[in-house]
Amino acid sequence: MKLSEIKDKKPLVFNYANYVTPQFVANVVNVIGGSPIMARELEEFPDLVAASDAVVINSGTWRRSELLETIKLAQLANQAGKVVVLDPVAVGIPSRSLPVVALMADAQIDIIRGNAAEIAWFAGVDFSSQGIDATGNGDVRKIALLAAEKTGAIIALSGKQDVISDGHTTLTIDVDVPLLATNVGTGDVLSALIGTYNGDGISIENTMRAMATMKLAGVKASKKVKTPGYFVNQLLDELYLLSENELDAFINGGGIHD
Numbered sequence: 406m407k408l409s410e411i412k413d414k415k416p417l418v419f420n421y422a423n424y425v426t427p428q429f430v431a432n433v434v435n436v437i438g439g440s441p442i443m444a445r446e447l448e449e450f451p452d453l454v455a456a457s458d459a460v461v462i463n464s465g466t467w468r469r470s471e472l473l474e475t476i477k478l479a480q481l482a483n484q485a486g487k488v489v490v491l492d493p494v495a496v497g498i499p500s501r502s503l504p505v506v507a508l509m510a511d512a513q514i515d516i517i518r519g520n521a522a523e524i525a526w527f528a529g530v531d532f533s534s535q536g537i538d539a540t541g542n543g544d545v546r547k548i549a550l551l552a553a554e555k556t557g558a559i560i561a562l563s564g565k566q567d568v569i570s571d572g573h574t575t576l577t578i579d580v581d582v583p584l585l586a587t588n589v590g591t592g593d594v595l596s597a598l599i600g601t602y603n604g605d606g607i608s609i610e611n612t613m614r615a616m617a618t619m620k621l622a623g624v625k626a627s628k629k630v631k632t633p634g635y636f637v638n639q640l641l642d643e644l645y646l647l648s649e650n651e652l653d654a655f656i657n658g659g660g661i662h663d
């Protein structure tokens with residue numbers, strides 16, 4: 406949906422969040438105009454999924470004992486026709502790959518948002534990483550396209566270059582904002598923004614708009630402040646203040662390539 410529609414409809418975004426960044430994620434969904442809710446209690450899932458417009462599953466601090474419950478959550482969202490976004494934090498670490506494989510075998514994941522190393526794992530391409538961070542280099546367009554072909558999901562690959570691919574169309578946002586990488590959780594936040602924008606239907610266009618929103622807010626914040634602490638606050642303010650027209654101008658002004 407468009408930014409103005411988010412402000413109007415206030416999509417409810419159910420975040421199965423990690424325990425590192427839930428406050429940051431909830432605030433970003435809130436300032437953009439959506440309505441965040443965090444939960445991880447199985448008994449609550451049917452009601453919450455029914456009320457939600459999007460479900461965002463972040464596997465960053467998953468316990469193995471939560472796996473079956475999370476699969477149930479994704480299945481409930483599938484049955485209700487709600488978009489399911491997966492943020493597969495550090496999925497390339499072998500013990501972290503197993504539960505993600507299990508989730509994807511038993512439920513449909515509509516959109517996967519990860520950094521280049523995480524998306525490379527789905528593509529079957531080597532890409533170096535250190536913990537939660539992508540540290541290597543590679544052809545990120547090709548990696549996103551391959552990952553989309555292999556998973557059937559829309560891929561949102563983030564980093565210096567953001568790439569969005571559904572296996573047919575591949576879009577790139579090529580804008581370097583190093584400060585965006587200085588606060589832990591900007592990726593988690595981006596996954597929740599993607600859920601918010603896809604709350605009225607899943608599309609590559611909605612996914613691209615979410616990524617452009619984050620990048621543009623980052624560009625604006627980095628013009629005003631130069632250090633991580635101020636940056637994260639400025640980023641929240643820029644997300645809050647962003648207008649539909651500014652976002653359209655960024656998207657149509659050459660920021661996005663085929």
Ligand SMILES: Nc1ncnc2c1ncn2[C@@H]1O[C@H](COP(=O)(O)OP(=O)(O)OP(=O)(O)O)[C@@H](O)[C@H]1O
Pocket residue numbers: 519520521537538539563564565566567580581582583585586588589590591592593594595616619620
């Ligand atoms: N060097 C960079 N230049 C521009 N933007 C960047 C850069 N690195 C990251 N970003 C932006 O930061 C946001 C988060 O992407 P990133 O790839 O860092 O996610 P992540 O590794 O999952 O982060 P985290 O694990 O901390 O949540 C995206 O909006 C992305 O465009």
Ligand SMILES: Cc1ncsc1CCO
Pocket residue numbers: 423425426465466494537589590592593
């Ligand atoms: C640092 C960290 N560890 C697990 S999740 C997370 C937050 C970034 O996704």
Ligand SMILES: [Mg+2]
Pocket residue numbers: 494495520537592593
């Ligand atoms: Mg991440």
